[in-house]
Amino acid sequence: xxxxxxxxxxxxxxxxxxxxxxxxxxxxxxxxxxxxxxxxxxxxxxxxxxxxxxxxxxxxxxxxxxxxxxxxxxxxxxxxxxxxxxxxxxxxxxxxxxxxxxxxxxxxxxxxxxxxxxxxxxxxxxxxxxxxxxxxxxxxxxxxxxxxxxx
Amino acid sequence: xxxxxxxxxxxxxxxxxxxxxxxxxxxxxxxxxxxxxxxxxxxxxxxxxxxxxxxxxxxxxxxxxxxxxxxxxxxxxxxxxxxxxxxxxxxxxxxxxxxxxxxxxxxxxxxxxxxxxxxxxxxxxxxxxxxxxxxxxxxxxxxxxxxxxxxxxxxxxxxxxxxxxxxxxxxxxxxxxxxxxxxxxxxxxxxxxxxxxxxxxxxxxxxxxxxxxxxxxxxxxxxxxxxxxxxxxxxxxxxxxxxxxxxxxxxxxxxxxxxxxxxxxxxxxxxxxxxxxxxxxxxxxxxxxxxxxxxxxxxxxx
Ligand SMILES: [Zn+2]
Numbered sequence: 001x002x003x004x005x006x007x008x009x010x011x012x013x014x015x016x017x018x019x020x021x022x023x024x025x026x027x028x029x030x031x032x033x034x035x036x037x038x039x040x041x042x043x044x045x046x047x048x049x050x051x052x053x054x055x056x057x058x059x060x061x062x063x064x065x066x067x068x069x070x071x072x073x074x075x076x077x078x079x080x081x082x083x084x085x086x087x088x089x090x091x092x093x094x095x096x097x098x099x100x101x102x103x104x105x106x107x108x109x110x111x112x113x114x115x116x117x118x119x120x121x122x123x124x125x126x127x128x129x130x131x132x133x134x135x136x137x138x139x140x141x142x143x144x145x146x147x148x149x150x151x
Numbered sequence: 152x153x154x155x156x157x158x159x160x161x162x163x164x165x166x167x168x169x170x171x172x173x174x175x176x177x178x179x180x181x182x183x184x185x186x187x188x189x190x191x192x193x194x195x196x197x198x199x200x201x202x203x204x205x206x207x208x209x210x211x212x213x214x215x216x217x218x219x220x221x222x223x224x225x226x227x228x229x230x231x232x233x234x235x236x237x238x239x240x241x242x243x244x245x246x247x248x249x250x251x252x253x254x255x256x257x258x259x260x261x262x263x264x265x266x267x268x269x270x271x272x273x274x275x276x277x278x279x280x281x282x283x284x285x286x287x288x289x290x291x292x293x294x295x296x297x298x299x300x301x302x303x304x305x306x307x308x309x310x311x312x313x314x315x316x317x318x319x320x321x322x323x324x325x326x327x328x329x330x331x332x333x334x335x336x337x338x339x340x341x342x343x344x345x346x347x348x349x350x351x352x353x354x355x356x357x358x359x360x361x362x363x364x365x366x367x368x369x370x371x372x373x374x375x376x377x378x379x380x381x382x383x384x385x386x387x388x389x390x391x392x393x394x395x396x397x398x399x400x401x402x403x404x405x406x407x408x409x410x411x412x413x414x415x416x417x418x419x420x421x422x423x424x425x426x427x428x429x430x431x432x433x434x435x436x437x438x439x440x441x442x443x444x445x446x447x448x449x450x451x452x453x
Binding site: 142 | 159234235236253254255256257258260261275276277278279342
């Protein structure tokens with residue numbers, strides 16, 4: 001049997017991102033800057049999932065990601081799985097990995113941080129990949145998962 | 152160390168610290184040396200701090216340099232909304248080195264990345280104040296004759312006190328044993344204790360320091376500020392427990408010294424001032440020599 005996802009609306013070539021927590025869908029869209037993509041994109045959300053309470057799925061026709069780019073969604077969708085589709089077949093499966101350094105995307109949770117007052121691209125060292133603890137390169141304070149805001 | 156900015160204490164290595172202390176001792180012997188030879192140094196104090204600015208400006212003047220800058224951003228173009236980026240880019244054209252204090256955390260790191268002249272961080276909000284740490288090290292070395300294997304008591308606000316965090320990082324290079332004495336609400340953050348565990352250094356934690364005061368080589372006092380407490384009643388209850396009085400250090404070692412980054416509020420009773428173990432005023436004098444050493448090393452003049 002082909003993967004179940006193909007039943008919804010099959011794509012010929014592209015990427016399917018599965019197992020996104022439903023409440024992270026729009027964050028994933030923004031992190032991957034999907035508004036700039038040309039190909040056909042379909043979303044499904046609030047789908048039943050055994051692993052996650054409610055999950056979301058994104059299908060991108062004709063879009064393939066570099067590992068560096070796709071790994072950034074690990075901050076909000078650590079369980080996400082990628083299916084790379086070629087000619088209607090899943091030719092590769094990938095899981096996302098938390099990178100060592102996060103550039104941009106995340107807002108520093110420290111209101112007194114210079115990055116919240118001037119136009120500066122934020123930069124964090126990931127000091128705990130499991131719990132997602134990020135140390136700001138500028139103010140040196142920790143932004144944790146609960147306080148993480150995507151910008 | 153040449154042309155390197157000093158933003159955080161961890162930007163420098165143990166060897167760098169030792170070189171700075173060695174040079175500082177030379178400046179203490181002969182403070183007036185025309186090494187800067189009229190070169191211009193900028194001191195940009197985006198928030199006022201008279202004590203720190205005077206210490207830096209005294210250091211620059213003793214080195215024969217000239218100072219430009221401001222001590223309050225309300226009188227400069229910054230109040231007209233100029234960004235830090237623009238100010239740093241402009242002042243970089245006027246000077247050899249920038250000493251800056253800014254209320255926002257990370258401002259000095261950012262500044263160091265947008266200019267090609269060195270930045271010395273003279274305090275970025277609650278984050279870092281590395282020249283304070285170096286003058287603390289100098290004071291410790293000078294009074295104890297060494298930096299290795301000392302018993303360091305840190306007292307008061309260990310949670311928010313940036314000076315104790317930087318000093319801990321620096322002294323962790325010298326096999327110190329730490330005694331953390333603070334109210335529950337203001338304990339040393341976990342991340343520093345984990346760090347000490349990781350590198351295998353010993354520390355003790357307690358709410359009172361009377362019982363083992365005899366062990367102390369250095370007592371480093373900090374301010375316990377009212378606004379740090381979520382419960383004002385808790386503050387009233389604890390504030391007097393962390394006031395150092397003469398009788399409390401009676402049993403300490405003869406060579407023990409009391410340090411404090413100043414300004415103090417009430418955490419050291421005035422009766423300690425006349426005690427030979429009180430070292431906080433000499434500590435400020437050391438700051439000038441240490442800053443002379445840092446500036447001349449960074450500019451490659453010594
Ligand atoms: Zn920050």
